[in-house]
Amino acid sequence: MRFDCLSIAGHPIVETPNLDELALRGVRFDRAYSATPSCVPARAALLTGQSQRLNGRVGYQDRVPWNYSATLPGELAKAGYHTQCVGKMHTYPARNLLGFHNIVLHDGYLHHNRNKHSIPVQEHYDEVDDYVQWLRERVPDADMLDLGLDCNASTVARPWHLPEKLHPTNWTVTQSIDFLRRRDPSKPFFLMMSFVRPHPPFDPPQAYLDLYEDLDIPDPVVGDWAQTEFPGQQGLLSTTSEGIVPTRRLKKAMAAYYALITHIDHQIGRFLQVLSEYGERENTIILFTSDHGELLGDHHLFRKTLPYEGSARVPFIVNDAGNHLGLSRGTVCNEVVEMRDIMPSLLEAAGVAIPDTVDGDSVWKLAQKSTLENPSAWRNYLHGEHSSGNNSNHWITNGKEKYIWFSQTGKEQYFDLINDPHELHNAADDEDQQERISYWRSVLIHELEGREEGYSDGQRLIVGCRPVSVLSHVYS
Template identity: 45%
Template structure:
């Protein structure tokens, strides 16, 4: 059988409950909802390190965070770097695919290709390599219609504030990302199957949709933030005053405005994704293309007085994942929904499996193709996630979940939480101190111990979790090994 084309569409900081196909009653996402109807929705998909760089490092390598060596975006952690024995675009390129990457990549150095034949970048204004200018910024400056800059709306890259985009809609990075995807598709090598990664830099803040989309949600009644019976610890007025606060209570109208901007960005992205889908149909490849939609992590959006990412809670760690197989690979047995716990590491082996490309032994993830096909197959009991020290002692965490229960451990506090996600999807009731749930708490704590013990990193001792207060940040030895190996080849 002819190998299928592959399109991986990725958003940035997109929580799973802000799509119609995931049950949101307010947001309008018709193109992604239709993709879900044609494909399979994974209801328990998680980001194992819920911030941009570590999440994308696991996605491109198929490796767990401990093996990539990037455990977060905080203290003691490095950038993505190189030295991967195998990457998703690299394996596809070696198998004869023409590989294209558009939008946000988070590579280091920023012009690294990591297996792509060609990239066109939007890195949200980050300049981490000497002389780097992203393709989006260069295009924006060339095509803008007046004397203004990309960030003249005055909102920071991690702010809770929101307002409409200040420039004409055609200059918005969301629109540019699809325009560039179409442009590169038109210039691809037509003799090869293609892999396209279309990677949006939104709905990550700034929450700045084009005015049309902001206005759609400004006066709507949007879902209010979840506020847990334990959340008062994050009601910190001093922290809340920062324009890029990671926690703290803001006025109801400010939270609603943030959500309006976030929802508006998602609908704008959805409509641009529709344009990409139309182009795939126009060039006659739609029915011979695997299409995957996902995100690197979510956004707390004021839940429990928290903002941004890095947290183990649902808003931050629970991500959308939709997989639609080409016509020749679909059958009546295709699952509409899969509840088995999956993670970003599973995307590389799933794509390689669908393309009949061997999965390297370095890959920790598993192909979800059997789950999509409705086959009875052994699967993991739970997924494990973590994030290193970044914002403060209270934020570093380790979690395990099967999509029905979740256990979170805060190493620097020595505290823990337990949530029944079936009855409490917003994680508002912490069961860890309730006697009726002592057995469940011990069982889930033991699962985390089982994951961490082989590291021999001082996190466990004698079958127990060891608090990390006043200890140096957790660092994986695999990072230095990989980077040293990479630098030796330069």
């Protein structure tokens, strides 16, 4: 989910009443990022509290074992919490508990666990996916491919073909509500309610698509640096990461994407009502975020992994209905926060010691009334990256500026996010910005010094080093 797809954040189309209410009665972090913006590395940061350099996931690679000594659910379980995940985990092995007492799994359509010729039987989605088993009990022979949509087909959309209650979004909330019924009432609980949508396939129930399909949807933003020629017209393909997509198809995809977000919002409202019925609403701290965004045609680009705002910047809302943490309700924080900050934040809120392995920080010091006048020290910048072939990139942002370096070509980009929030102008060659660019380049040189890929010798950035998706210490 993109950072800007909240009505409270000023989006002209998207309606998110329940998330808006969480923000109005909580704190919204407007400069939240996923430092390595794709499913696997983002979840590694969330579950370990570690930057990509420590957790070793610097790109997307499936079927690499997850062996971490301390995880968010594991630490909470050791402290006496009843822990459960419902929905997407995207770890390996697929049913790796990662410290949870139980997982009710739906990872969505992942190519690697559908390829029958290349995976062990016990990793095939028929074996590991709880939603698929549940759906087939109700719709014999149903499959995630029934709509003909690929899991990364960011330009194709059509409405969900079954009753809404059978949609994966509804299923995630239904199973989460069932956890409230079955949990151990003598223990506090930690629930990770993990939706696959609005990640493709773009398949909202018809009622939600109807909310948006006939609206005048604003065009995606396109910078003066964006590619405009696409040999072979990649945009005509059903699955693409770049290209000029036919207008009708693009607008339907955008409508469906927004529809999926409103669908999730309404289902979150459903869960909150039941949480109140169980008497736990005032006693529950809620954190809402996303593992990455979706470029959705911005700069003629789609999907994730790239360092631009639509891909790397995410929503991040904290809510404490009982005001146990003394939050400054209704405020917006502009400090840069990241996935690695979730684990230390929730452990601190639960009164659980934060392991030494964690290099994220607790966000409460930014959100509490007691620290608004004398804010605590916070990070000066965030280093993000993603290994992705010729598009492998590193970036630095403080929420006001962004410097990007493409490691395979040496291309640089610089954006003034205050005056150019949509990244419309690449100021890398602007004479009046050379001092700032030089400064941020030196920061990146320092960040990459000593990395095994050889990107920096401490004096300069080195172009063309072979990127890896997983650092070698993960395998040791």
